[in-house]
Amino acid sequence: MHLFxxxxxxxxxxxxxxxxxxxxxxxxxxxxxxxxxxxxxxxxNIKALDWENLKEEIEDLGNEKLNAVNSFLKRLIEHxxxxxxxxxxxxxNHWLKEVDNFQDEIEDRLTKTLLNQLDIxxxxxxxxxxxxxxxxxxxxxx
Numbered sequence: 001m002h003l004f005x006x007x008x009x010x011x012x013x014x015x016x017x018x019x020x021x022x023x024x025x026x027x028x029x030x031x032x033x034x035x036x037x038x039x040x041x042x043x044x045n046i047k048a049l050d051w052e053n054l055k056e057e058i059e060d061l062g063n064e065k066l067n068a069v070n071s072f073l074k075r076l077i078e079h080x081x082x083x084x085x086x087x088x089x090x091x092x093n094h095w096l097k098e099v100d101n102f103q104d105e106i107e108d109r110l111t112k113t114l115l116n117q118l119d120i121x122x123x124x125x126x127x128x129x130x131x132x133x134x135x136x137x138x139x140x141x142x
Contacts (some may be wrong), residue, residue, distance in 0.1 A: 009119050012126070023050060026050060033050070034084075036048070037050060065114060068105075068109055068120065069109050069114050072102045072105040073118065073120070074123040074130075075121045075127075076099055076106065077128075077138045078126035078130050078131055079098045079099045081098055082095050082135070083096065085138065086135055088135075124142065128141075
């Protein structure tokens, strides 16, 4: 076996060992895995990246951001519906405060891309359903 081929085979084996090691670290110590991946990205060390798990985590991070905005949007709509359709006096200040808080949370997280992913009608219907369970109100379908 020529030396060149031997070095190439050893490099392939070492790379497979590194991938296995990264996968094990991902499963056993997620925080450490994130630190190793961040260092590898910062150093442009492509061989040290755990591509499969990194791809999955990036997709999950995007989904979490979208879910957070949807959740705040639903809560904002719930409180707006209570303010607009309920005759309750006592909780109004609380509802107003919550509307402001949820709006702030949305503004802090919202991007143009997330805005295009929001299904406002869906969140309205979910919020409406929650409010109708709590109060006997006449709230329009849409």
